[in-house]
Amino acid sequence: MSLKDIIKSQIFFNSLNDEQLQSLVEISTLHHYEKDYILDYEKRESNELLFLIKGLARAYKIDKHNNEIFLHYIYKESLISEITDLDAVKLYSYSNIELIDASEVLHINYRKFKELFLDKNLLCQAFSKEIVKRSVQLQALVNREFLFDAVSKVSMMINDDLTMFNKLKRHDISLMLHIQPATLSRVLSRLKRNGIIDIIHGRVEVLNKDELVEIYKDKIDD
Numbered sequence: 241m242s243l244k245d246i247i248k249s250q251i252f253f254n255s256l257n258d259e260q261l262q263s264l265v266e267i268s269t270l271h272h273y274e275k276d277y278i279l280d281y282e283k284r285e286s287n288e289l290l291f292l293i294k295g296l297a298r299a300y301k302i303d304k305h306n307n308e309i310f311l312h313y314i315y316k317e318s319l320i321s322e323i324t325d326l327d328a329v330k331l332y333s334y335s336n337i338e339l340i341d342a343s344e345v346l347h348i349n350y351r352k353f354k355e356l357f358l359d360k361n362l363l364c365q366a367f368s369k370e371i372v373k374r375s376v377q378l379q380a381l382v383n384r385e386f387l388f389d390a391v392s393k394v395s396m397m398i399n400d401d402l403t404m405f406n407k408l409k410r411h412d413i414s415l416m417l418h419i420q421p422a423t424l425s426r427v428l429s430r431l432k433r434n435g436i437i438d439i440i441h442g443r444v445e446v447l448n449k450d451e452l453v454e455i456y457k458d459k460i461d462d
Contacts (some may be wrong), residue, residue: 244271255366268347272344273342273343274339276339278338286333289338291351292314293346296341296345298310298312298338302336314337324374326368353410355380380400383396384417390428394428395456396418397446398437406444410425413448428444436448436455437452
């Protein structure tokens with residue numbers, strides 16, 4: 241498949257016509273990366289816009305005690321670069337980005353992209369949606385780190401991303417949510433005992449979504 245066809249297949253770029261797609265191809269390159277590759281580092285300045293074509297990535301920060309703070313996952317067909325201002329002339333990374341699956345990443349010359357697209361009001365709606373999505377992710381992070389207890393943290397992750405919850409090892413989930421593995425086991429047992437989830441061959445299945453959401457929704461509403 242040509243680079244043009246790959247870009248065209250992405251929902252993010254589907255508002256572009258054939259000529260615009262060709263312009264994007266001319267300022268873009270596709271890179272292939274192995275699992276565990278660190279694609280970007282916090283506070284780094286860049287002139288490349290990064291877009292995840294295939295694979296899976298995660299964003300995280302390191303605190304002053306050298307502890308890792310998980311932020312969010314980045315799924316295929318999503319923007320990796322963090323855009324907070326459509327008028328910005330350079331990009332700055334607000335987090336570290338690690339590829340946790342073998343991935344394909346589109347690198348776009350941001351200065352030229354801004355001239356050819358953003359300054360002409362092309363793809364601005366798509367970028368605005370990304371900014372809103374990042375704002376929601378930030379609010380979820382604040383809730384998780386400062387408002388939620390262990391039960392709320394686990395319940396929200398199960399509801400928001402059950403596929404990832406079942407993909408990860410329990411130890412990794414514990415580190416991500418900043419709870420002890422034994423606490424995670426107790427929370428899962430409690431949710432199962434209350435008929436909210438079931439656990440079959442180590443995989444979680446949601447039995448009562450409304451009750452699951454109510455657990456952490458009460459914390460937000462307080």
